[in-house]
Amino acid sequence: MTTPLPKLFHPKYRPDIDGLRAIAVLSVVIFHAFPAWMKGGFIGVDVFFVISGFLISTIIFESLDKGTFSFAEFYSRRIKRIFPALLLVLIASYAFGWFVLLTDEYKQLGKHIAAGAGFIANFVFWNEAGYFDNSAETKPLLHLWSLGIEEQFYIAWPLLLWLAWKKNFNLLVLIIFIASISFYLNAKGIKQDLVAVFYSPQTRFWELLCGSLLAWLALYKKNCLRAIKLTIDGWLIKAAYRGKIEADGRTLCHVISFLGCTVLIFGFYRITKDVNFPGLWAIIPVLGAFLIILAGPTAWINQKILSNKLVVWFGLISFPLYLWHWPILSFARIIESAVPSPGIRIAAVGLSILLAWMTYKLVEGPIRFGKNSQFKVVTLIFLMVITGFVGYITYSKNGFAFRMKDREDFINYFENSFPNWSYFKKINLPMEWRSECAFFNGDKYREEGKLEGGVTNSKPVDKIDDSCFRTDSRFDKRVLIWGDSHAQSLSPGIVKYIPREWQVLQIASSGCAPNPNIDSPSRASQCDQSNYFAMKTIRNVVPDVVVIAQADGHSSKVVAEISSKLKAFGIKKILFLGPTPQWESDLPKIFARRLWITKPKRTFIGVKQDVFAKNDLLLRNFPADEISQFVDIIGLFCDSNGCLTYTDDDIKETMTTWDYGHLTPSASKYLAQHLLVKRIVGD
DSSP, X not given: OOOOOOOOOOOOOOHHHHHHHHHHHHHHHHHHHOTTTOTTGGGHHHHHHHHHHHHHHHHHHHHHHHTOOOHHHHHHHHHHHHHHHHHHHHHHHHHHHHHHOOHHHHHHHHHHHHHHHTTOHHXXXXXXXXXXXXXXXXXXXXXXXXXXXXXXXXHHHHHHHHHHHHTTOOHHHHHHHHHHHHHHHHHHHTTTOHHHHHHOSTTTHHHHHHHHHHHHHHHHSHHHHHHHHHHHHHHHHHHHOSSOOOOOSHHHHHHHHHHHHHHHHHXXXXXXXXXOOSGGGGHHHHHHHHHHHHHOTTSHHIIIIITOHHHHHHHHTHHHHHHHHHHHHHHHHHHHTSOOOHHHHHHHHHHHHHHHHHHIIIIIHHHHHSSOHHHHHHHHHHHHHHXXXXXXXXXXXTTTGGGGHHXXXXXXXXXXXXXXXXXXXXXXXXXXXXXXXXXXXXXXXXXXXXXXXXXXXXXXXXXXXXXXXXXXXXXXXXXXXXXXXXXXXXXXXXXXHSOTTEEEEEEEOTTOOOOTTOOSOOSSOHHHHHHHHHHHHHHHHOOSEEEEEOTTOOOHHHHHHHHHHHHHTTOOEEEEEOOOOOBSSOHHHHHHHHSTTTOOSEXXXXXXXXXXXXXXXXXXXXXXXXXXXXXXXXXXXXXXXXXXXXXXXXXXXTBSBSSSSOBOHHHHHHHIIIIXXXXXXXX
């Protein structure tokens, strides 16, 4: 005969908290589907943190007081609450990904499934973030980072509270102490490592602990809070009404709730993904949620709006809705190879709501509230372990490449991850791109020593290859290529098709937009050093033509500055190249996923539309004269039927870009042969 588990305290149901959950989840869904509608919608996650901290701490405090707290019962409830919907989403993502994801994507999904099943997704995404990380929109389980933080809180916080309770420690002091340390790490770390602060539990726990503080006040200082409420309520009544009205605390509750909602609304529209978040900005959603919960269920907004049946319904399905919406939107983004159309995104949100309701009604409810509790818990744990193991095997087996072998062979040809640079080596690209003419590596411009924290510890010197900047008497004319990695990709074509009397010079460094205002060498910035050396070379050599290129084209201000300085040096022709056609993800991947059957030579599928807008703006506003000219690359590669994906019969060898927008050598030669060399030599 099994001994029944102690019954944990269950707080009185507050429909307004479910209403607040609805606001939180809908803000996140709107932000992910239509970010322009609610730029700060992602702060809904922070609202969830406060709610979770409040409810969990209320259960623990009351259960400790009544002597009914049980770790087994606590975690059994958590498992029955979280595992059913999570398992469905993990399994569905895995099954769907089998048919639509390429090998590296499926391998990554396997890792994320294992991390999600183990509730360490936040650490995994933390380690993945960086310059070489793929787009966040193509990670179907990215949203599980927040679930990881909550579960880590659920593991650590009950144990700390239980120990503190046993030792008769002051729980308020414990809450304030840990929350203060967490907030300090958040505020300090945001200036040093934004990614770490976003994903780290140490810098997020203070948000959940604000909910814990609210729970402590509501339980242990109930009378004190009521007395304060009555006093302030009396002041408000005297200020607002002429007649004598008895203070009952409701007026203050109305005001507190209104202030909380105002703060949240401000956050939804003032906080954007461009601010350093969380940091001090996180105070806004945390404070808003804190005030709304503090106001209580009788506050007008809480009672009339947040407790509305439709709003509460969304609150009840908020957890499965949060879990379903992002994988659906992300898979839509992957399949479309671009941001899905508004119609597709609306359909995705509708499907998410339907699946969330079905999950809540058919899966969550029966498992959470039905019989055979211990059997269900054991089964859920077993299924979660199996799911995590399958994810790990998928990762360790490299995404089961046999699923799409022919396509994978095609994609692998263009594989160019740091530090191997496989594609570069296959086609000898470093030589064709003239990597010896770049300052991407600190060794190119320092005497000795290594980079320390991004800064060289020695005097910068000119160690770039002589052929990049010194004149050769065998040539009558000279062209200099200046810019970033997109300028580097011009070399193969120009070198091949330029007339023999022309010498090709080059100062181009990856990630370094042309800047004519660098007047001295730099020990701290490779880009400053590259631009300084480019200006020095132009001044000393005075090439016949300067070709300037960078990823996003050029602003009118920079064009004017460069033109003015180069004209003063005696330069007779300056060619400003517009952006190349750019793609939402690597073109070979788009081709393998969306275009493999028909293999179109031109398409608009996956093309970045904002690049067209930038190019059109340059075409309209470029200050052209007899010296400064604009070269429309997009006009060569794109027409009304789409942009070129390859230029000749051999698709693999003549693909136009090997990634999102860097020209392949064959495309570089196509550009030089059909447009660029003619503009340089003037034929």
